[in-house]
Amino acid sequence: MASREFFEIPKRYKTWSTALMGVGVLSVIIAFFAYGRGEHPQLFWGGLLQNAAFFLLVVNASMFFICATTLAMGGWQMSFRRVPEAISTAVVPLGVISGIVMLAIVFVPGTHIYHWLHPDPNDAILQYKKGFLNLPFYVTFTVLTIVLWIVLGRKMRALSQELDNNPLPDVESGRKYIFKNTVWASLFIAWFGLTTMSTLPWFWLMSIDAHWYSTMYSWYTFASTFVSGMALIGIFVVYMKNQGYLEYTNQEHLHDLGKFMFAFSIFWTYLWFSQYMLIWYANIPEETVYFKSRISAQGHKSGAYSGIFWFSFIINFLAPLLLLMRRGAKRNYTSIVFMAVVIIIGHWLDFYQMVFASIDPEHVNVGMMVLSLGIGAGFVGIIMNSVGKAMSKTPLIAKNHPFIKESIIHHT
């Protein structure tokens, strides 16, 4: 165990992460000069908003996974737990970047993303929502959210790492240790529930359509980012296996990760459909406006984003449903990585339509889409960088955790 305890970052890994970050910076600069100062500044800011929100929520889903399994007294994830822990360190750089982006969107004049910033006095809906959708609350909540995610996440990681050099002396201290973990994990989960599962998607994404109502939106965003987060964990676990690390992790653990990807793809679809069907059934104009640019209504011209909308439905639901259904597919490294990439791209595309179909409903701007993909590549580079660093600094196996044996003998 001792020889491969730390991740030695290969040269190719470093090159790739630097190159991706370069692509990201270049894309931001190009997008700024192409769109940021022109007729449609919202395209530039939309690209930043989409990627900042998506990737921050995806890496934070790793910490949610750790806390949820801690609360459920799960042991099976312990052999690769340091991988989601390492992914969650990316919350720090991404949190800072996303926080700056979110604040810039409301403070830089003329970003044209949130029109609730300057509501018309005669606009009844916006006046009604003003108690929630106002600048001080937005700023406070955004900052508080990111800071608490970073602080609580760091505490969870510190709890895990404190055992590495001082093993627990007896059963009683083990019980105390697990209880302490449970307390901090439940604090994180409570805050996660107040942010990712409710207010944050309302502020960052749903308030682009400030006149629109949907009670499904935050769950929908959570499902989207959680399934992508599980896919990201899957990719890193398989990568580390292929590099010869994580000797206690095997197909059994991968099988359970695959189950999470499969199940939460279906959960995402459930929310996707529930949101759509309720609005379709009620047919109230102030609700259906959301789907005007996204779906072709009967007898009308199809919306500009309907292709992307249905394509993201296919690759986020039908592909995981059919391709991950077999037991063998969930235990195969290649198929898990392939599906993980499909899921992450699919949900990135879903976020793309969530943002861009609202800020630019008339047509799909392909140039900005490519640039947005480039910005996303930059975020991937940052994630790779901080995950690699975290895994090279902390031991890859939490060898003194009370549940580690449960994970080693895990059988699905």
Place this chain on the structure above:
Amino acid sequence: MAVKKFVVACFDEEDVLFKAVKQVRKAGYKLHDIYTPMPIHGLDTAMGLRDTSLHTAGFVYGITGTTIALSSISWIFTKDWPLNIGGKPHLAIPAWIPITFEFTVLCAAVGMVLTFCYLCQLAPFVKKHHFHLRATDDKFVMVIECTDKTNESEVSNFLAGVGGTEVNVQTAETGWWLGTYDKEQKLYESKTETVTA
């Protein structure tokens, strides 16, 4: 329905059982089955059983349910008895998805339960031979089938050697029958002979 001869051994612990299974397979004896009070992880792999195809059956039942639900509802609402419900189009697919989903689940669930019962030969009044009653309580009961080339005492000694207790030879009906267990006593004249290890 065939009456065959079996060598039966009980095991108390999982470790011993797994080692015994390995040795029995290595020695080439014909493993009839292992009866355990609870599912034991990895035992099926150790015994060399293939994966169950119940999942595939479930998928087929589910797909059948989806097809039946979607096709019959769409036929009813567009051809057979079109109704104007709230001004919605006749082909109102979103409204049918919940019912389609429920019917898919129903077909898959009921179909899989019935298939499971068929595969395990479980039904009311169907009886099967019990090799050892404590297989439902606290013993792991390994049953080895004898062929015409098998030497029973050799197998018995082998099983006792790998840790089996209460090793005995039984002549039993392999399949199921309808009726009661009392009849069984009359069906087979051969009595259980216990071999002391």
